[in-house]
Amino acid sequence: MKIISSYSGRLSKLFGKSTGGTRTLKVIFNDFPGGAEGFELMLRFCYNNGRVDINPSNLSLLYSAAKFMEMSSDFPSTTRPNLLEQTEKSLQQIGYWTWSELLVTLKQCQDLSNSSSIVEKCMDSLIGRMALSSESSPCPSTSSQDSSGTVRVSCDSRSTESLKTCFVRGTWWFEEISGLSLSFIEMLIKAMASKKFDHGTISKFLFYYQKSKCYSTSGDEKVKTIEVVIDLLHILDWSSIPCKSLFGLLRVALSLNVSKCSRKKVENMIGSQLDQATLDNLLIPSPHGANSLYDVNLVLRFLKSFLQGGIYSIRLKKVASLMDMYIAEVAPDPSLKPSKFLALAMALPDSARDSYNEMYRAIDMYLEAHTGLSNEEKMKICCALNYEKVSAEVCMHISQNKKFPSRTAIQALMSQQVKLKNLLQPTNATTCFVDSPCSSLGEPDQKGNKDEQQIVLYAAKLDFSADNERLRAHLQGMQWRVMELEKVCRKMQTQMTKMMKSKTPNRSSSRSLPKLCS
Numbered sequence: 323m324k325i326i327s328s329y330s331g332r333l334s335k336l337f338g339k340s341t342g343g344t345r346t347l348k349v350i351f352n353d354f355p356g357g358a359e360g361f362e363l364m365l366r367f368c369y370n371n372g373r374v375d376i377n378p379s380n381l382s383l384l385y386s387a388a389k390f391m392e393m394s395s396d397f398p399s400t401t402r403p404n405l406l407e408q409t410e411k412s413l414q415q416i417g418y419w420t421w422s423e424l425l426v427t428l429k430q431c432q433d434l435s436n437s438s439s440i441v442e443k444c445m446d447s448l449i450g451r452m453a454l455s456s457e458s459s460p461c462p463s464t465s466s467q468d469s470s471g472t473v474r475v476s477c478d479s480r481s482t483e484s485l486k487t488c489f490v491r492g493t494w495w496f497e498e499i500s501g502l503s504l505s506f507i508e509m510l511i512k513a514m515a516s517k518k519f520d521h522g523t524i525s526k527f528l529f530y531y532q533k534s535k536c537y538s539t540s541g542d543e544k545v546k547t548i549e550v551v552i553d554l555l556h557i558l559d560w561s562s563i564p565c566k567s568l569f570g571l572l573r574v575a576l577s578l579n580v581s582k583c584s585r586k587k588v589e590n591m592i593g594s595q596l597d598q599a600t601l602d603n604l605l606i607p608s609p610h611g612a613n614s615l616y617d618v619n620l621v622l623r624f625l626k627s628f629l630q631g632g633i634y635s636i637r638l639k640k641v642a643s644l645m646d647m648y649i650a651e652v653a654p655d656p657s658l659k660p661s662k663f664l665a666l667a668m669a670l671p672d673s674a675r676d677s678y679n680e681m682y683r684a685i686d687m688y689l690e691a692h693t694g695l696s697n698e699e700k701m702k703i704c705c706a707l708n709y710e711k712v713s714a715e716v717c718m719h720i721s722q723n724k725k726f727p728s729r730t731a732i733q734a735l736m737s738q739q740v741k742l743k744n745l746l747q748p749t750n751a752t753t754c755f756v757d758s759p760c761s762s763l764g765e766p767d768q769k770g771n772k773d774e775q776q777i778v779l780y781a782a783k784l785d786f787s788a789d790n791e792r793l794r795a796h797l798q799g800m801q802w803r804v805m806e807l808e809k810v811c812r813k814m815q816t817q818m819t820k821m822m823k824s825k826t827p828n829r830s831s832s833r834s835l836p837k838l839c840s
Contacts, residue, residue, distance in 0.1 A: 672711075677711055
């Protein structure tokens with residue numbers, strides 16, 4: 323022990339505090355770094371007059387042992403060789419180590435508590451090799467870079483034939499890095515993100531790591547892996563993460579019952595790029611115990627996250643188209659409550675849709691599957707429709723659809739009539755509503771407008787308690803009149819365009835207008 327204490331500040335302090343002889347002193351280190359192997363390497367250094375072969379395979383053990391035993395320059399005995407200093411000098415040559423040597427050293431550090439400086443240097447070197455190979459695809463085992471930035475080549479015994487295909491994809495390191503512990507993966511990814519490593523490649527690796535670990539672990543380890551992967555993905559640029567992969571991760575997270583915080587992070591990442599999703603992605607079954615077939619609340623949270631990220635016209639319209647398909651898919655579910663259906667239908671702003679035809683079809687399917695709804699509930703659901711953005715054909719269908727309240731049919735036809743008036747007489751058109759019919763209408767200067775205004779007034783005074791069949795027959799005739807006027811309007815607009823293009827006024831042009839406009 324006297325020889326060892328001459329190199330170790332820790333033992334020297336213990337012997338100095340001892341009141342008895344050194345022969346009776348017993349020292350037990352239960353937490354010696356590297357266990358018996360690390361202790362043996364330290365003994366060889368001490369009993370060989372401070373000389374030991376330091377290489378990548380034992381550097382981390384010697385370094386940790388030197389730190390633990392306080393074998394540094396702080397120890398008063400300056401005449402003895404300094405093990406910590408020797409290991410630090412050897413570490414400066416890390417740029418010359420092969421890929422395999424870096425991994426071996428890094429894996430050894432996983433079980434050592436005081437090797438943070440070695441871990442940091444190894445990870446920096448690994449990241450440099452990965453980044454270099456991504457640009458030029460050199461052999462990862464032979465390419466290295468010293469502290470001056472000079473790339474050099476060394477030989478590695480590991481065959482690289484199996485990596486040729488992987489080089490093309492730039493993912494050759496996925497499998498080897500996956501052998502590190504979860505805590506080291508977390509450290510490595512954070513270091514890669516801070517060094518501006520390609521976020522798309524990082525996200526691919528994290529999904530690869532998650533899948534490989536979930537197959538080989540069970541229970542709490544799976545949950546922990548998923549949560550760490552989610553946390554790491556969350557610090558990346560979300561636009562670089564494939565939306566399809568996020569949905570796969572979410573399904574796994576839901577099946578494993580991960581923390582609410584982790585689920586929310588995945589939902590926010592998906593919501594930020596909801597325009598990249600597909601209908602199949604959104605059709606996620608409801609949680610156990612829920613009545614509905616699909617998890618509508620989850621989709622509503624996606625929409626909330628999407629809208630919070632800022633609305634862009636093209637992306638918003640893509641999401642609206644996706645939601646129309648989703649609403650039509652869930653509409654036949656007899657367990658879907660009217661409040662949830664309406665929340666889906668009205669989640670997006672009106673500007674998201676140029677046409678409400680698909681929304682009408684979804685509502686039609688919902689009313690078909692929910693025959694027990696009250697008239698008031700049906701009216702609330704129909705509020706999701708913008709009748710000014712449905713086609714004339716859809717208006718005709720509404721007027722004949724017995725599943726819809728009669729009042730909605732009148733609203734649809736009135737909106738068509740108002741659109742037509744605005745086209746024919748944009749400056750004098752007056753909008754009428756069923757709930758509050760116009761008390762006075764502008765003087766019509768065209769026979770068609772007068773007829774249509776009379777129709778609107780009549781519709782406003784209709785008794786909704788009357789026979790529905792008679793009402794619908796009247797509305798059908800009213801709709802045909804609206805469609806005829808639309809045709810006349812289109813013809814008039816075409817001829818007006820020709821007149822405007824003419825260089826000289828043509829007096830005969832007014833005679834060629836439709837009879838309605840003459």
